[in-house]
Amino acid sequence: MDDLRDSQKATIQDALDMGELTIGRGLNQQLGLSRACDTRWGSHYKSFNNFILMFGSIVEVLESLALDARSMDERANAMGHLESCQTFEVAFMLHLMRDVLAISNELNKCLQRKEQDVANVMLLVEVAKKRLQVLRDDEWNSLIAKVSIFCTKHEILIPNFEEPYVSSLRSRRRLAHYTVLHHYRVEVFCNIIDRQLQELNDRFNEVSIDLLHGIACLNPINSFSSFDSKKIMRMVELYPNDFDEFNMDTLENQLASYIVDVRDVDERFSDLNGLFATASVERAFSAMKFIKNDLRSQMSDDFFSGCLVPFVEKDVFDSIPNDAIIKTFQDMKPRKVQL
Incomplete structure (x- = not known):
């Protein structure tokens, strides 16, 4: 991680020296890579985007790890990751998933806004579906253009799209009966977008x-x-x-x-502005599971409610001073101990 930070710092400085970046408050912040895991409230859009932006630094660190490895296993591991990264397939998947998740990530953030009402939910879903359909129908060429520029910048070999496709899992003597273009456009590009559309259709049937x-x-x-x-x-x-x-x-x-x-x-x-927030309800259920878990499954309803309300409305309770809470609790009934 230290090597990655140093490489990023040097990359940013080189770009500033060449005039490719501008100096300003909040600009050129250090990026990071999060561990791949299941996500509930967000998506992996940020991870894919950061991987693309940090690609040069990642390759540099992997090369350093391969050269300075203390064992053959470490060297083989680093070389394996390095060879995988420097392929057109990885470059293509990075950009494709970033574009797809950018659409669903925007929908995800909108659905979690506290002020978001249910009436607007279906409009947001339809917008996401239409954007995915536009991506599928009209933006193949622009995606390939972005991937090609990326590959040229990082010296990654761009395949001939008219040649037969050769899978890394298939013997080179047994070529596929379709071209590289068919593989990436039909089996990958269209297939991934169709799955995302199907996911939205299944969730909002x-x-x-x-x-x-x-x-x-x-x-x-x-x-x-x-x-x-x-x-x-x-x-x-x-x-x-x-x-x-x-x-x-x-x-x-x-x-x-x-x-x-x-x-x-x-x-x-007469003065009500709204009742429904799509994310608030699910956050409340998440809070219920957090508070009343297997280790605390016998609490009474009153005690459970008393714990749940401050947890859900933490923004309100954070503004209440501790002294006021102590005084209120002290005045509820006579107590032997002065808090």
Whole structure:
């Protein structure tokens, strides 16, 4: 890691000397590489982007490790990573995954905003799908251009796209029945984007869409302007075990009364700006699992609620001084010990 930092520093200095970078506050910050692992709240977009930006330094450090290795195993390990990095396949995958994850990462960040309401979720999903489709249909040439410039800069051999494709797992005597172009464009490029699109379709299927649209109809913004009893009734139809025909008729009548009440009668609903945040609910469930785990599974509901609220609303509780909390706790009932 020290060698990587030193190499980065030297690379940035060379670029500044050549006028390729400008000096300014917040510019040219040192980058890092995170360990590959499962992620829940973010994506690996930053890791792919940093790998591309730090590629020269990574190769330099691997070369140094190979030369200064203390054993044959260490040298073979470093040489293996070095040879893998300096291939067109790795360069192509780095840029492709960065472009794909840039789209899903933007969606991911938007869905986690506390002010994000459910009504806007489906629009964001559709935007992500369309951007992925545009990437698939129209941006192949621009991707290859970026990869080619990258390969030229780092002296990586660019294959002839019209030649038969040879896999590293296949004997060179048994050539594939398709070209290098077909492999990268069809089997890799299109396949990865199609999988990402399928993932979005699976997570936001017809049932999920109906459910989200029904919830969004209860958003109080602009005097419940998005209220639609038909969409709510469609959501209710997803729960046939809970709503029979009689209950459906009753609910439809109650919804008609509800919208009149919250719009025109009950003034408490007049200044509401929103109720739903897509990420807040899931964060609350994450907090529940964190607080009430296998080691603390017997806590009472009151104690559990008392722990959960400060954990979820930590931004509010951080602003409360400790002395105020101590005094409130001390005044709740007579205690033998003065806190």
